[in-house]
Amino acid sequence: DGGITQSPKYLFRKEGQNVTLSCEQNLNHDAMYWYRQDPGQGLRLIYYSQIVNDFQKGDIAEGYSVSREKKESFPLTVTSAQKNPTAFYLCASSSGTSGNTIYFGEGSWLTVV
């Protein structure tokens, strides 16, 4: 089935640790995105990538890093520099063309313990 797969669904991080969230899509979409959602809030853009080997910071990139080595994959690393990482993380993709409908994966819950 076509879609966006995020893993793990639930993740616990200790203070000072880096963790990586996986995002894979088989929709042949050029553009991929990472959003963060805090309880009762909307989504905020962390990073986005329009093409392989290229990505740009979103509104809240500090403390996060990404890579785009393959069209299908856009992993997000939450580094120890991110002081308040507990949130719901959503990966998304789009064709990047006019209209640009964005589709989301099922999300990953990250909790700091």
Next chain:
Amino acid sequence: QKEVEQNSGPLSVPEGAIASLNCTYSDRGSQSFFWYRQYSGKSPELIMSIYSNGDKEDGRFTAQLNKASQYVSLLIRDSQPSDSATYLCAVSSGSARQLTFGSGTQLTVLP
């Protein structure tokens, strides 16, 4: 900073009524407009997109766009309890057409 604002909730309507959700945006260069539905603990699901001024209908849902007023709305007719969710307004702009989201309006449809 691009901003998207939604009418404050929560909003409660009786079953069968019309629910009206509103959204304003600050970037006049915005090109595309979307409504997503998000159930608690789940990822957003696209329910409507609109790109030009006027109304767009899809089943019980109608999206309305007024670019001069920088305003987009969603009407849900014959509301059902299954429509109870948070509705997110999203606006696309910029070279990558990335989405900026509002904070959402929580809708409860009372049986």
